[in-house]
Amino acid sequence: MQRAAVLVRRGCCPRAAGTPAVLPSMNPQVRAVEYAVRGPIVLKAGEIELELQRGIKKPFTEVIRANIGDAQAMGQQPITFLRQVMALCTYPNLLDSPSFPEDAKKRARRILQACGGNSLGSYSASQGVNCIREDVAAYITRRDGGVPADPDNIYLTTGASDGISTILKILVSGGGKSRTGVMIPIPQYPLYSAVISELDAIQVNYYLDEENCWALNVNELRRAIQEAKDHCDPKVLCIINPGNPTGQVQSRKCIEDVIHFAWEEKLFLLADEVYQDNVYSPDCRFHSFKKVLYEMGPEYSSNVELASFHSTSKGYMGECGYRGGYMEVINLHPEIKGQLVKLLSVRLCPPVSGQAAMDIVVNPPAPGEESFEQFHREKESVLGNLATKAKLTEDLFNEVPGIHCNPLQGAMYAFPRIFIPTKAVEAAQAHKMAPDMFYCMKLLEETGICVVPGSGFGQREGTYHFRMTILPPVEKLKTVLQKVKDFHIKFLEKYA
Amino acid sequence: MQRAAVLVRRGCCPRAAGTPAVLPSMNPQVRAVEYAVRGPIVLKAGEIELELQRGIKKPFTEVIRANIGDAQAMGQQPITFLRQVMALCTYPNLLDSPSFPEDAKKRARRILQACGGNSLGSYSASQGVNCIREDVAAYITRRDGGVPADPDNIYLTTGASDGISTILKILVSGGGKSRTGVMIPIPQYPLYSAVISELDAIQVNYYLDEENCWALNVNELRRAIQEAKDHCDPKVLCIINPGNPTGQVQSRKCIEDVIHFAWEEKLFLLADEVYQDNVYSPDCRFHSFKKVLYEMGPEYSSNVELASFHSTSKGYMGECGYRGGYMEVINLHPEIKGQLVKLLSVRLCPPVSGQAAMDIVVNPPAPGEESFEQFHREKESVLGNLATKAKLTEDLFNEVPGIHCNPLQGAMYAFPRIFIPTKAVEAAQAHKMAPDMFYCMKLLEETGICVVPGSGFGQREGTYHFRMTILPPVEKLKTVLQKVKDFHIKFLEKYA
Numbered sequence A, B: 001m002q003r004a005a006v007l008v009r010r011g012c013c014p015r016a017a018g019t020p021a022v023l024p025s026m027n028p029q030v031r032a033v034e035y036a037v038r039g040p041i042v043l044k045a046g047e048i049e050l051e052l053q054r055g056i057k058k059p060f061t062e063v064i065r066a067n068i069g070d071a072q073a074m075g076q077q078p079i080t081f082l083r084q085v086m087a088l089c090t091y092p093n094l095l096d097s098p099s100f101p102e103d104a105k106k107r108a109r110r111i112l113q114a115c116g117g118n119s120l121g122s123y124s125a126s127q128g129v130n131c132i133r134e135d136v137a138a139y140i141t142r143r144d145g146g147v148p149a150d151p152d153n154i155y156l157t158t159g160a161s162d163g164i165s166t167i168l169k170i171l172v173s174g175g176g177k178s179r180t181g182v183m184i185p186i187p188q189y190p191l192y193s194a195v196i197s198e199l200d201a202i203q204v205n206y207y208l209d210e211e212n213c214w215a216l217n218v219n220e221l222r223r224a225i226q227e228a229k230d231h232c233d234p235k236v237l238c239i240i241n242p243g244n245p246t247g248q249v250q251s252r253k254c255i256e257d258v259i260h261f262a263w264e265e266k267l268f269l270l271a272d273e274v275y276q277d278n279v280y281s282p283d284c285r286f287h288s289f290k291k292v293l294y295e296m297g298p299e300y301s302s303n304v305e306l307a308s309f310h311s312t313s314k315g316y317m318g319e320c321g322y323r324g325g326y327m328e329v330i331n332l333h334p335e336i337k338g339q340l341v342k343l344l345s346v347r348l349c350p351p352v353s354g355q356a357a358m359d360i361v362v363n364p365p366a367p368g369e370e371s372f373e374q375f376h377r378e379k380e381s382v383l384g385n386l387a388t389k390a391k392l393t394e395d396l397f398n399e400v401p402g403i404h405c406n407p408l409q410g411a412m413y414a415f416p417r418i419f420i421p422t423k424a425v426e427a428a429q430a431h432k433m434a435p436d437m438f439y440c441m442k443l444l445e446e447t448g449i450c451v452v453p454g455s456g457f458g459q460r461e462g463t464y465h466f467r468m469t470i471l472p473p474v475e476k477l478k479t480v481l482q483k484v485k486d487f488h489i490k491f492l493e494k495y496a
């Protein structure tokens, strides 16, 4: 009997033992996954960087990676206090050093005492270090004006990515018509579509309202779920607030409407709140789903299943590399809770250094503490800069003919709509590219600026966008925006 | 229309909007997952610890967690050099401090230069930091006596757990009779069975030969695959060497036989080599699958698909909490390689601090460098102690009537076979427990010693075992062994 190759099958003839493989037979769900933030455009950017290094002449001298929300890669300095505590935890000999402030030492001692063998090198409980979960709960309670949080509902994660995919893994089930539907915003952060593919669930799109500053409209949720019920079992509703890539900040009213809708439709709510510290518009405020849920009364707060996510990667600290994060899960059935802990235990635990970083984010220096002033100054400087850059970006894009940009109320991205002339659309088709991919490739090749095409996040048919981070330092960002402007005008002329 | 609840369905009557949930309808594959190393016995241990804290009297004063391979939790001190480099990377101000050795600073600078923004706080490439992958490749080449390793084939991971589950995710595909079969040793490390459940693949057991020091016999592989072909498509063969929980170290001859078998049967080989530094028997040596594959000639080395795994968690460093690890994947089809990188990119990157820890493991101080002597002393002390404890444990267990223990050639566990009298088996059945779970629960309740029943790893029908780590310090380990001995003798008497 001829046996299948491992990952790949020959197209033509029986394959001898050990013959190298040709046609793929790998997991089709993995094959279906797409992830634009690190997709072809980013590979191209890498190639161009290598060419520049090899001395090949380009119309620019460096690639500017505005494709990913990675603040420190763009030169943002780490928060001193955070790194001091981390260094103390890493190498406890430093606890005797006079160069470290006492409040940092106090935090480090507290974290270490809660670790096995007093070391970041031990596995923690799968749910995370106890005292850090307690600090997270205290943070949430503070943030939400006293709405209680239970450490037992807190799960530390390997970045928010890990929390989101773990919860989805638990929620998705069934084949055939009862396949699980997962509602996600369009545009979305592509982790969602990728995990939905991996799990063989059904992606149910609801569109954010571009004409209305990317607001979420509950009528659109109703439309989407009604259509979806024909072919799947919608069980989960994902919300990203503040939005990525869209930068909108949801109003309290909108959140109430969404919660009521989830309650009506018995949907499990996933609230991705990794940008909770990134709100810039003076008329916007961050409202957590948890808080609004509680304020809506016990009918909601004791029934609606909600998981909300936070991360060390965004905010003012931008500690992406530590892969710290947490999720708070409420109204989860105790048996499912047990299943969740079991699932987490298979991979042993999230990185303990990332857990420690999360601890410092939720338990920063308080007024009166030795490090407070410096911490506060550093934090406000990052957030103040981001607010300036958000406004700058909106204003500059809106000066350009054929570009329209909604206000960047929060998060760290602009997602402007771009007009792509018919001739350019045809040229893109000739290159077998989505029109906005074509646009972004040209932008990259001509200016060195790397942004992600809107098609990587999803957008209404016939509209085109790109996502650009606002993380470069102010002066650099101004140059970037000017270059995009010049490029765009030339592009319009060329394909007029 | 009545809609299903999110995770749970009411048994009886139509459920009103938002009503709390009762019966579970979650992902059945997640439900099927089992993970004994952190299972019921460990929950019980936690309860007992709380009781002790509350002053409840027990026949012992502390719980000894010999259930998990977590060296630092058992008091092992971190390797100084490793933590020095990590502290320097974490808080680069320390690069100016005279208290850190120059070779540590050199390593830290090199790592930081390869990180975005020169910071551990940036996301790395999804495959891992370039220069760390180069160091891993150089390490493998050295380890394997010159057999070349390509940095492009190295993927840094979030512990070995992450690498193993990612590769399996790519390899598993298909439903019905073409469901993917994954061959695993019995006894196994339960990550394997758990991931196989999650992915809805078919677990194909091959039994290690307890009578022959837990050796792997290729005839047993043949038996297992023949049986499996009736109901699935066996595509993957997992090997754990040195073995967990069994502690055997495979001979070169055995590895050759396995590779030949994989070649014949076109199986993708997974070589879990996280214990490659943990070999104690003077007549055993670690041989990597990669090296043997190359030495068997080009027919094998250019055809057999192999992924091998390493980790910062074991060896002499025991840095479990950092979640560092790597995999080397060879002969992977370029298209599948692209798929793998895409899949990894969805979760952005492994923790950069864990990557840095991996770097130090593969690039430790060399003779002549300032830190070499201390590093060497610390490393040899840990490994020497483990060798002593391996022998001690084997000898002591074999003194006990009704316990038989194979030599602990490597890794960090004993997996003795225990005789459980018929009356005890009946008592276990009355408690709806596996007999060895019953035994381990009693051991825990009477002595405070927490070990994992053999049923958590798999064992031949009708045989019973438990797994105990040899990580407690020597004197403590002696006490533990004596207590197990006393317990066992009493147990035999009680159920005679």
Ligand SMILES: Cc1ncc(COP(=O)(O)O)c(C=O)c1O
Residues within 6 Å of the ligand: A069, A158, A159, A160, A161, A162, A189, A191, A240, A244, A272, A274, A310, A311, A312, A313, A320, A323, A324, A325, B347, B348
């Ligand atoms: C909306 C959103 N959710 C989740 C994540 C995942 O971040 P991390 O895994 O680094 O916490 C990101 C990262 O950009 C994001 O933008």
Ligand SMILES: Cc1ncc(COP(=O)(O)O)c(C=O)c1O
Residues within 6 Å of the ligand: A347, A348, B069, B158, B159, B160, B161, B162, B189, B191, B240, B244, B272, B274, B310, B311, B312, B313, B320, B323, B324, B325
């Ligand atoms: C055989 C084996 N493989 C893999 C692992 C996973 O270790 P980690 O994810 O900490 O690298 C372990 C942990 O005990 C193990 O024993």
